Amino acid sequence: MNKSLEKVQAALAGYTVDGQVLFNVTSTNTDEVSMLTVIREDIEEFAILVTASETQLLFNVALFDRAQVLDQQLASLHEMMLTLNIAMPLSSFALTGGIYSIFGAMSVNSEASQIQEEVLVLSENIMDALEVCQQFLIKA
């Protein structure tokens, strides 16, 4: 596995919040992709996928795809995402390959404690981000 991902895995191993282990980390290594899947126990549907390039660690959570957005609400959704990007702590909204997500990026030289904070804050942002986006989505 990529050295940077090993570092992330080590930082999250045994990481506890209020004495509880919150995150379950698994690694995937194929010819195609090298990544970590970080799952927070109470929101297991929305996994944090961690990948690393030469300089950056990326923590990405897929929220929904284009097909779930109400057509007439697309521009409003985008405007809201741009407006809230600064407000959302440590994370930003993104659109990649037709899938909307929130993500955090950090230097591969980051300390373990910074990685833990990144993952915790990102995981805390998931439900808040979904909640604010829900008004623009097709109801289940």
Added chain:
Amino acid sequence: MGFLNNVFNTLKGYGNEANDAFVDVQGIRIMEQEIRQAEESQRKAKESLTDVMAEQKRIARKVDDLKASVGEYSEAIAKLLDANNEELAMETAEKLAELETDLDSNQAVLDSYNEQVKELKAIIKDSAKQMEALKREVSIVKSTEAAQKASEATAAQFSGTNSSLRSASASMERIKAKQQKRKDKMKSARELAKEENGGDLKDKLAAAGVIGNQSSAASILDRYRKDK
């Protein structure tokens, strides 16, 4: 054109207009090929930068030498004029004129090399940034795809059967319901514990005024006052 502009055009270029995706899984494969090619030309650009920098150093040395010579000949002319040696001064001045012309043209060449090195470095830095950016894009699309494929194992948000995600609204409702259920469970556990300690009955009796209020600061002070 700036690197973000290039990245944007690249992503758009591989896009799938049908679903508004700038770049999809098929596009990613082609894009990866392009990144590899870009890396190859990056390597070549670095090589030519090395060549240009070697040449830049050579010219810089030449310019330094010429400057030193110009200085020496200038001093010599002054001394010769002081000594009224007009003839040799004239000869030296002719040589100096040659040297100055040589210096000027070499300085011009050096200036252009300095400029070229700056430009090449900027181009290399920009294209490195661009490749990093595209690689990040690739890593997001590919990791999402891999998670989608593995979704049955991880029970996560991807439907697994096709390329779309499960309904976010539905997932959210499920999570909220689960969280509420957990909260309810905790609450009833707390209540049960209270009942077992007779807490519930005590609360009711206290409310009815049958038994005294639970310890309060005032009642403790009263107790002390009585003791006195």
